[in-house]
Amino acid sequence: MRWWRRAALVAACLVAGLVPGATRAQDYPNRPVTLVAPTAPGGVIDRICRILAAKFSEAWKSQVVVEHRPGANNQLAAEYIVNSAPDGHTLFIAPDGTFVANPSLYPKLPYDPHTSFTPIVGLVIINHGLMFHPAFPPNNIKELIERARQKPGEINYGTFGIGSSGHLNIVLIEGMTGAKFTPVHYRGAAPGITDLIGGHIQMMIVSIGLIAPGWQAGKLKVLGFGSTSRIAKFPDVPTLAESGLPGYEAGSWYGLAAPKGTPRDVVGKLNAETQRIFNDPAFQEKFLTPSFIFPITSSPEDFAARIRTESAKWGKVIKEAGIRVE
Numbered sequence: 001m002r003w004w005r006r007a008a009l010v011a012a013c014l015v016a017g018l019v020p021g022a023t024r025a026q027d028y029p030n031r032p033v034t035l036v037a038p039t040a041p042g043g044v045i046d047r048i049c050r051i052l053a054a055k056f057s058e059a060w061k062s063q064v065v066v067e068h069r070p071g072a073n074n075q076l077a078a079e080y081i082v083n084s085a086p087d088g089h090t091l092f093i094a095p096d097g098t099f100v101a102n103p104s105l106y107p108k109l110p111y112d113p114h115t116s117f118t119p120i121v122g123l124v125i126i127n128h129g130l131m132f133h134p135a136f137p138p139n140n141i142k143e144l145i146e147r148a149r150q151k152p153g154e155i156n157y158g159t160f161g162i163g164s165s166g167h168l169n170i171v172l173i174e175g176m177t178g179a180k181f182t183p184v185h186y187r188g189a190a191p192g193i194t195d196l197i198g199g200h201i202q203m204m205i206v207s208i209g210l211i212a213p214g215w216q217a218g219k220l221k222v223l224g225f226g227s228t229s230r231i232a233k234f235p236d237v238p239t240l241a242e243s244g245l246p247g248y249e250a251g252s253w254y255g256l257a258a259p260k261g262t263p264r265d266v267v268g269k270l271n272a273e274t275q276r277i278f279n280d281p282a283f284q285e286k287f288l289t290p291s292f293i294f295p296i297t298s299s300p301e302d303f304a305a306r307i308r309t310e311s312a313k314w315g316k317v318i319k320e321a322g323i324r325v326e
Contacts, residue, residue: 025265032063038077040070074098079110086261100310104318105163105325117257119303122296127227128250129208141244148179156182158192158204169250209291226250
């Protein structure tokens, strides 16, 4: 077939909506969309899901619902996504650990973080702060490390679960400095913060938004933030990187993914709409800035690259520390 005839045929099919994929984004969504959360109602993921559900529904004039599938450190929700139809109507909002820590923590997973999903877009990052009980003597990283080296394991810290960011971010400090601390694992950040304020543990690294009230009330002492630069609202608080841990970052990020094989044009539509929402200054001022949450929206390729880079980083940290979850 001559090239001009082929071009004419393709053009005709496009008009008629017959070329596979040509009208997917135009028709999408053609039924209710489900945002799957791997956690119970309440908390950051639930809030992100509900905000996105409302914004998507408003933009598309279509129903968008939130479904919670908690359990097994996000594995139950991930497995559900893997077995869902790849048409963009079932989406996954998940924390970083689902993609970058679980593969190294568990001997077997019902998914592969690099091949089981279609990355759509990174959503937000929540920077962490390293907090002490006010009676705990160290006032900077140098003093903390010296104390930990003199008495290995004596200093304890709270986490919100084995393999959580609150756990691995301290393990990373150990790997960078040779210091040794003792973890105390809690079922969530809130009970750990309560025990930190009560003096039952000595330190914790957790979301700035969660610890800001206690810190500003004088119940906690801040050592530094895990952000890449100083937080505008707290310009006098140094980053942990500039305090003696070069290159160190501590935080939790969240992303939007779909089952493997989701059409590229649908992914593009989801990505563009999400970027429009999260890059809106009014949206940031109302929903993100008050909780010290920052957007990381970019292309699907950038999100996939983030997963690869973070997987290599945390896989090395977990392997060297010998952390496993059976």
